[in-house]
Amino acid sequence: MSAVSSGPGRLLLVGGGNMGGAMLRGWVDFGLPADDLHVVDPQPGEALRALIAEGRLRHSTTVPTSPFDVVVLAVKPQVMGDILPNLAPALTPETLVISVAAGKTIAFIAATLGERPIVRAMPNTPALIGRGITGCFANPLVTPALRDKAEALLSASGAVVWVEAEADIDAVTAVSGSGPAYVFHLTEALAAAGEAMGLAPDLAMTLARHTVAGAGELMIQSPEAPAQLRRNVTSPNGTTQAALDVLMAEDGLGPLMRHAVTAARDRARELSKD
Structure with a gap:
């Protein structure tokens, strides 16, 4: 600076x-x-x-x-x-x-x-x-x-x-340029899931906002890789593991995110030809 x-x-x-x-x-x-x-x-x-x-x-x-x-x-x-x-x-x-x-x-x-x-x-x-x-x-x-x-x-x-x-x-555009929108949508989805479990909408959104924001700040400040931070939260056969079994399945979040980021990258390439 x-x-x-x-x-x-x-x-x-x-x-x-x-x-x-x-x-x-x-x-x-x-x-x-x-x-x-x-x-x-x-x-x-x-x-x-x-x-x-x-x-x-x-x-x-x-x-x-x-x-x-x-x-x-x-x-x-x-x-x-x-x-x-x-x-x-x-x-x-x-x-x-x-x-x-x-x-x-x-x-x-x-x-x-x-x-x-x-x-x-x-x-x-x-x-x-x-x-x-x-x-x-x-x-x-x-x-x-x-x-x-x-x-x-x-x-x-x-x-x-x-x-x-x-x-x-x-690729940068697809990962970080558009990436905040993915995180905002994740927050929406997490809050909606909490609401579906019976939480009041405002409470569910507050929990989701602070969870996503806090996890992001932890990734910035911690020397550990995100994979290790994930493992730190996950107890064998616990609640987090039950959720990750869904998110990390063959048709889970990983393939879906690759598909989404590829779509964003391909659109960026199209824009460069306009």
Whole structure:
């Protein structure tokens, strides 16, 4: 985070929605100067409007005509084709471009912006509370210094990992990008099961929320692997073992999750061809 605090240079964020806003709050919290941070969003949301009112950043509805050191693209994939041609006034040959748009490849971006340093990144929604994880791929024009700059910026909203092949970003999307939705659905299903056992709906949901959140935090803080943590909870022939016999059956959660994640990965590949 010290790299963010010491300054990545002039930074332009295009798109201040949920994900862009999450990154933005991280940069502001870690001391990125208001004069170095410019956001383009024609319809700023409540959080962005508050930061604008506080003078924590510069804002416009169109791309400025002055060059930036870093440009972060946080717009919806379906509007990327319309946004990219407007970025020319903000770019120099050395400008680092970071894209968090799902399914849009580096080749797609370079077709409009030209050959330049580009990082393709896939964050996830826990970035909203600084607990996200972002998978990244850098093209060969990204120098070690630029890679460090990208990592410092992206780590303002959580952990950062790098992949060696751009195709792996589709798998990252399927596992961690879409993954929070799987966990939220698991929580829904666990609460519904408790309700079916006779628990009051509010109580069942409270138990499910805290169980999932607490287990997640334990996995982060514990040096033990999830498999060992699972074994730690499981007594032979006990209640947990009875449930795991169902979840770990040949047609249980493992195959179902592989099927779900494969579907997400395949859809990410389809989006990259649009």
